Amino acid sequence: MKFNVKSALSYNVNGPTTFIFNIHALNTSSQTVLEENLTIDPAINHDVFTAHDGRSKFMRLKIQEPCNFSMSYSAIVDMSYxxxxxxxxxxxxxxxxxxxxxxxxxxxxxxxxxxxxxxxxxxxxxxxxxxxxxxxxxxxxxxxxxxxxxxxxxxxxxxxxxxxxxxxxxxxxxxxxxxxxxxxxxxxxxxxxxxxxxxxxxxxxxxxxxxxxxxxxxxxxxxxxxxxxxxxxxxxxxxxxAVASIFGNAVGTSITVDCQVMDDNFxxxxxxxxxxxxxxx
Incomplete structure (x- = not known):
């Protein structure tokens, strides 16, 4: 069973802030990420790392100056259970x-x-x-x-x-x-x-x-x-x-999430x- 998942988050940053996001679909023995895309506007350097147990996937980015930014994630995931x-x-x-x-x-x-x-x-x-x-x-x-x-x-x-x-x-x-x-x-x-x-x-x-x-x-x-x-x-x-952990001075302004099944026999x-x-x- 394939799913198309999407999320979009926007923030108003008022000072130096580090974000850690947890929005990526996982690759596991019963869940395969076939394709995914992450966009940050404006472009901001970031790194992706896994938790100490090697399972959860996190994205970290640091912002020094006040700004507004948004990010969007999408993936096609093949599920089995x-x-x-x-x-x-x-x-x-x-x-x-x-x-x-x-x-x-x-x-x-x-x-x-x-x-x-x-x-x-x-x-x-x-x-x-x-x-x-x-x-x-x-x-x-x-x-x-x-x-x-x-x-x-x-x-x-x-x-x-x-x-x-x-x-x-x-x-x-x-x-x-x-x-x-x-x-x-x-x-x-x-x-x-x-x-x-x-x-x-x-x-x-x-x-x-x-x-x-x-x-x-x-x-x-x-x-x-x-x-x-x-x-x-x-x-x-x-x-x-947590989907988003904020270390600094920032406020979330919008969030949208979507999950659609791509097969007809759900x-x-x-x-x-x-x-x-x-x-x-």
């Missing part, structure tokens, strides 16, 4: 058997204070028979108990804030899902990407849980089909995967009930 029958999923993989990368997604992080949600998580979800059922129950609980309201939170909102105030956006839904999974010793990581048929169009966040040797994707917002996602990055939470997949799972690698 693995369908997994989780009806007979095994018990939780022992922590001692996890490699260091996967184990790193068990710990509390800035926005996902799983250590403060252990009692709640075990009470609400600990009785489910399989790991997949627990994560699906977490996803459904968030969908049914947290109100999705655009603009209701900010960059400081954490999973504890979300479960207390019972309102949030996709970023907050993802953080809460991650925190509740980790509270049950289920590795979980943040997912940010482009999303087909998201309304209004924007970058989208959800989460992946590590189950039986696969990273399974879950979206508590149910705003898009999980097979209509194009991955930009993974991280412990949004602090690792069949949307949204979890609900006793269904098979989707894994992106």
């Amino acid at each position: 693995k369908i997994i029958d989780e009806n007979n999923s095994e018990n939780l993989v022992s922590v001692v058997e996890l490699d260091s990368y996967i184990a790193s997604f068990l710990y509390p992080s800035r926005y996902c204070q799983s250590d403060k949600l252990m009692k709640f998580s075990f009470k609400e979800f600990g009785h489910y028979a399989t790991v997949y059922d627990r994560v699906l129950a977490i996803t459904e609980w968030i969908y049914n108990n947290i109100e999705y309201t655009s603009g209701s939170t900010d960059s400081q909102t954490s999973a504890i804030d979300t479960i207390t105030e019972r309102v949030g956006v996709c970023r907050d839904f993802a953080h809460l899902g991650i925190a509740l999974c980790r509270a049950l010793s289920i590795p979980a990581r943040y997912f940010t990407g482009y999303a087909y048929q998201l309304n209004p169009p924007d970058f989208h966040a959800c989460f992946e849980a590590y189950i039986d040797g696969d990273w399974i994707i879950f979206d508590s917002t149910k705003l898009v089909a999980v097979n209509g996602l194009v991955k930009i990055a993974n991280g412990r939470d949004a602090a690792d995967s 069949q949307p997949f949204i979890y609900g009930g006793n269904q098979k799972a989707i894994s992106f690698q």
Whole structure:
């Protein structure tokens, strides 16, 4: 399945500022970037680098003088995913058997204070028979108990804030899902990407849980089909995967995002009930 993704961002820079952007579609075993293009107007020197784990792709640029600038990115991405029958999923993989990368997604992080949600998580979800059922129950609980309201939170909102105030956006839904999974010793990581048929169009966040040797994707917002996602990055939470990080004096003035499917046979997949799972690698 091929997708055409686009994003455009504009900024008003008032003084020396360094930007780190995270908008490139990733090349992974299930996602191939066939072509891509990046334009910055006016032209500004920049460099592209990967995160310490070799996965996420970042672009850095530095501006010394006040100015206005814009940048646009586009890519054609070929997607594939693995369908997994989780009806007979095994018990939780022992922590001692996890490699260091996967184990790193068990710990509390800035926005996902799983250590403060252990009692709640075990009470609400600990009785489910399989790991997949627990994560699906977490996803459904968030969908049914947290109100999705655009603009209701900010960059400081954490999973504890979300479960207390019972309102949030996709970023907050993802953080809460991650925190509740980790509270049950289920590795979980943040997912940010482009999303087909998201309304209004924007970058989208959800989460992946590590189950039986696969990273399974879950979206508590149910705003898009999980097979209509194009991955930009993974991280412990949004602090690792922010679309734009600004170090200096600048203000964003506009942002547009678009994701279109290029094939005619797209069949949307949204979890609900006793269904098979989707894994992106």
